[in-house]
Amino acid sequence: MDDSRSAIRAARLFDGERAHNGPVLVLVEDGRITDVDLTGANPPEGVPLTDLGDATLLPGLIDAHSHLAFEAGGAxxxxxxHDDDATVLGRMREHAARALRAGITTVRDLGDRGYLSLRLRxxxxxxxxxxxxxxxxxxxTRTRGHCWYLGxxxxxxDEAVAAVADRAGHGVDLVKIMATGGMSTxxxxxxxxxxxxxxxxxxxEAAHGRGLPVVAHAHAAAGxxxxxxxxxxxxxxxxxMTPKGVRLDPATVDAMAAAGTFVGCTVVKPRAGMPDEVLRTIEPYWENQAYMHRRGVRVVCCTDAGINAHKPHDVLPTDxxxxxxxxxxxxxxxxSVTSLAAASCGLAGRKGRVAPGHDADLLAVAGNPVHDLGALSRVRAVLRAGRRVAGVLPQGDVVLPEAGVSGAGGHR
Ligand SMILES: [Zn+2]
Incomplete structure (x- = not known):
């Protein structure tokens, strides 16, 4: 038996763009999807089959705004x-593992300390x-500005351009800049x-000149x-945000739609006990996100995982x-959390779709998330580059192949 090849069957598929109500058979080789069959065919001779039964198969989820270094509810x-690198890195490994078990197979870290997320990568x-x-x-960030403590x-x-060069030298995937102040500092x-x-x-200009995209944290309308x-x-x-409260600027929204600018919609839910001034911000925030989506802005749902006790690193499915x-x-x-998020992370063609040529980063859930998104929390199996993720919830009689894919080093 050729153990670099495997097949996965499920009752339904969401392929990153569309739903298919019918059997799906996905063929995987060396961690990548080679074929997606919707005709009910059997796998080729000798290829081990994992039948997930009455489950929906979808691309692994992408959280496009996370902070692996931040402990949800921590100081x-x-x-x-004060914590040393080993301590922070240990925490980051736990947070990444927690995300992966929930089916989040790609995490974009938008703020670490000491480039530790690169070590993890x-x-x-x-x-x-x-x-x-x-x-x-x-x-x-500017001196003593938002998240200054990340260094x-x-x-x-001059300093900002030098900082971009420094990041490029470290091998970052993108540059993040705090264009305005923030709420958590x-x-x-x-x-x-x-x-x-x-x-x-x-x-x-400095970042684009080095092939790096730029993502700006911005609350204020002017920023x-x-x-x-x-x-x-x-x-x-x-x-x-404006001096007169939250006021969307339609011209900026149209400019974003025309330019294809991504908006990272960090989910904030109103909660009992929140101060009135915060609640007054949340309602128009959501109205604005809906307006931007209707106007054709590429709005990506993401979490800001780690920033407070309500934001563990596996919160994306419920957010x-x-x-x-x-x-x-x-x-x-x-x-939004699959193919669009992949595009926002510069990973179109590799992530966010169940399609040939894409990495076999897959999530299988009980039920049908197209009808009920709560199904995303009923995880049956998670695969990362074709390898089974251990520690996922009990999977009944489902049997998945053990790890052992060759060439695992190439899957990024
Ligand atoms: Zn953030």
């Missing part, structure tokens, strides 16, 4: 200032079992800009407009249920 600022690329990591390293302080054009004002348009332009004008590839949060209730249909929501 983040203190930990980032290499560990997993060299055969260790973990999600594919897409890493920004420490975000650029990415850079003021003015003491003393930071989310309604204020941290960089001028000229500084943001210098950063995007969002500047980031878009500067050519940022993505805007995270995109809250549209997606809330996203769909506010912004999109179930099918659009599923697309």
């Amino acid at each position: 983040t600022e203190h930990q980032m200032c 290499e560990e997993f690329a060299e055969g260790g079992m973990g999600p594919r990591i897409v890493a920004a390293g420490p975000p650029l 990415g302080e850079a003021d003015g054009v 003491t003393g930071s004002n989310p309604g204020g800009s941290q960089y001028t348009l000229a500084e943001l332009r210098a950063v995007t 969002i407009a500047d980031a878009v004008a500067a050519g940022a590839d993505g805007v995270e949060h995109c809250t549209f 997606l249920v809330y996203f769909a209730s506010q912004v999109a249909t179930n099918t659009e929501a599923l697309t």
